Amino acid sequence: MGKTRFMIAAIAAVLCTSGVASAETFIRIGSGLAGTYPIVGAKMAEIINENVEGVTATTVAGGTEANFALMSQGEIEIVLTYGFLTPRVQAGKGSLGVATPQARHLMTLYGAYFQPAASKDSGLTALADLEKGSYRIWGANATSIFYPMIASALEANGTSFDKVKAAGGTVDEIGYSDTAGAMQDGRLDVAFFAGPAPYSLLMQIENKPGFTLLGFDEAAGKAYRAALAGTRMRELPAGTYEGQTEAVMLPYLMNEAVISADVPEDIAYKITKALVENVDKFHELFKGAEEIQPATMRSLASVETHPGAVKYYEEAGIKADD
Structure with a gap:
């Protein structure tokens, strides 16, 4: 009898422990490579861990489309991405061909200038001139989020990877x-960069x-906007970088956080609430991060917004685009 009571107690302990473990929710954030x-x-992750009880958040390094693929397999819950990419990947039209039907908008974050840069020594002043010599350009790997940005930029300016190669140039796929x-x-x-301006990687090569x-x-800007949904054109003021004596018109792409539809509504609600109510903690991270504001978190949503996020936004009076 004593042995039976001991076994029952042991089983109860295991069930209790199992219940505690199952109550913990893990949120893995696909946050790119650089x-x-x-x-x-x-x-x-820090904000979620400090403010959402029962949730443990961590980051996962990896390419954006690879992170979407992991979301499709239930191995990542949040992905940071450019808005133009989300509907493509959701429908399986990304470079990996992996559909992520559970991708849902969580919040619009901040914009990034798409900044093509040519070495001073090259003498280049326009992307359209790449066919006039044998230039070495960065083309990114076909699975990189930068690939459609670069390919669309070349096409908008009347050239392409094939035309660069035909002119004797090379296309490099380094990281x-x-x-x-x-x-x-x-x-x-x-090379091609996307981020705030001035941008740290470009500042490395100013001198x-x-x-x-x-x-x-104007024509190239119009073509680029047509190719990548949600893109705007914005002037980068003269003097943003050392030696930049004139303003330059560049594409401006919006970043967003996408969350899996598999995340329970109450968890998505709590995550949204925590991030919105601690939004000021993002603002000192880098120049341009101050654009992350509650009022614009529902703007330019590239796909349907998660119902848990919608619930919080409506309670907080944060409206979607008309």
Whole structure:
């Protein structure tokens, strides 16, 4: 009898422990490999961990489309991405061809200038001139979020990867974080950056080798906006970078956080509430992060917003775009 009572007590202890473990919710945030995403992702995890009871948030490094693929497999709950990419990947039209039907808008974050930069030594002043010589450009891997940005930029300016190669040039697929160093070492003539302005990676090459921003004219800007939904054109003022004597018109792309529809409504509600009510903690992370504001978190939503997030936004009086 005593042995039976002991076994019952042991089973009860196991069930109790199991219940505690199952009550813990894990939120994994796909926060990219370089640039501002790892910084934002880390801050999001910190805010969630400090303010949402029963939830443990961590970040996962990886390419954006790879992170979406992990979301489709239930291995990531939040992905930081550019808004133009989300509906493509949701429908399985991204470079990996993996559909992520559970992708839902969580919040619009901040914008980023798309900044094509040519080494001063190259003499280039426009993307359209890439066919006039044998230039070495960064093209990103086909699975990178930068690939559609770069391909669309070239096409909007009347050129392409194939035309660059036909002119004797090369297209390099090194990692994004290595592009500034490659320009400094003379291995690249043109690279493409996306982030706030001034941007840390570009500031690395202001003096060595120095660079020229390759702006967009009106026709190129219109073509780029048509190619990448949600993109705007914005003037980058003269003097943003050392040696930049003229204003330059560049694409401005919006970043967003996407959450899986598999995240329970009450958890998504609590996460949204925590991030909105601690939004000021993002503002000192980098120049441009001050754009993260409650009033614009529902603007330019690229896909349907998670119902848990909608519930909080409506309670807080935060309206969606008309």
